[in-house]
Amino acid sequence: MIFSSSLLENAVAQFAKLPGIGKKTALRLVLHLIKQDSSDVTQFSEAISRMREEIKFCSRCHNISDTQLCNICSNRSRKQELLCVVENIRDVIAIESTQQFNGVYHVLGGIISPLDGVGPEQLNIDSLVARMDNEGITEIIFALNANIQGDTTIYYISKRLKDFPVKITTIARGIAFGGELEYADEMTLARSISNRIPVENYIVSGNK
């Protein structure tokens, strides 16, 4: 692409650095911004740079936060003894958006994956073990992706926690709500059969 303006070229190049944004999409976005009010574009660029400058990670759960302790950890109406272990910030947002979970989180910052060179020492596992000592946690729910890496991570952390008097659970694996049985993969279907639940539990949770 050949530009007659270096200001335009530079802005397009910056957008095109973002993942999944090609040159043509970047150009479309920049031309959109040119048409907006100057104050709107200032708001846009300030929101980005301010976010990057001021954002913190919660010192307790490693979730993204505006403050030293995130507003989930500091919310006293949440069950501090119920801990949900997730891979990353996106998973926190996904679970929070269901409005069904009233405990606190621990963000691992990744998942054990030897093929990608990610071992336990790169993840926030030591700080999780430390929380067991200090916070009177009674149940840990693993909400990790259902694959080999997720299972490995659950297995590894469970072993690290075996001396603590804590109930360890994982979110249910099964057929997605609205999913067709015949299109489910064998692994999922097999697990959903072996982990079947009493109908009265299902109906109760379904009615919530």
Place this chain on the structure above:
Amino acid sequence: MIFSSSLLENAVAQFAKLPGIGKKTALRLVLHLIKQDSSDVTQFSEAISRMREEIKFCSRCHNISDTQLCNICSNRSRKQELLCVVENIRDVIAIESTQQFNGVYHVLGGIISPLDGVGPEQLNIDSLVARMDNEGITEIIFALNANIQGDTTIYYISKRLKDFPVKITTIARGIAFGGELEYADEMTLARSISNRIPVENYIVSGNK
């Protein structure tokens, strides 16, 4: 989506205002920026705000420009008497990228489209006619999208220019009818410029 950080939420909301960017994509982009160096993010936001503050439109051809006269109009090695009429800035970039055109441009800023409420008076047509008086232009090439609106615009402007001793051509229809100029590949676009045809021929073949 429920966020635990208002800085994050605000940045995501700003990205989600862009065309074609939904909330999930916006979140992905913002989380990408969080992982980048602070200086890279500053560069990003400054490139955007600086572009919006400082960008100008060329006083002659209405192309986007860093200066009062764009660097195409002010380039004396280009044929100032060969004028290519385009709908918008994206089309200038598309044609420049073919490196096949050595004249200058006139950006209409839109296309005649009564259904969308766009008439000739909203477009940079008067300034085009004024250029005919002042710049000794010998040929006008219409490089407009191949659709009804494009044809209407060609027809209207041709009538306005009928008293000037100027050759009027249009890029060859190598581009499919209904196709958008900015998505054409450079080869097709380059050929359609070098094989441009006189408008009277085009209208005859178009009516067949």
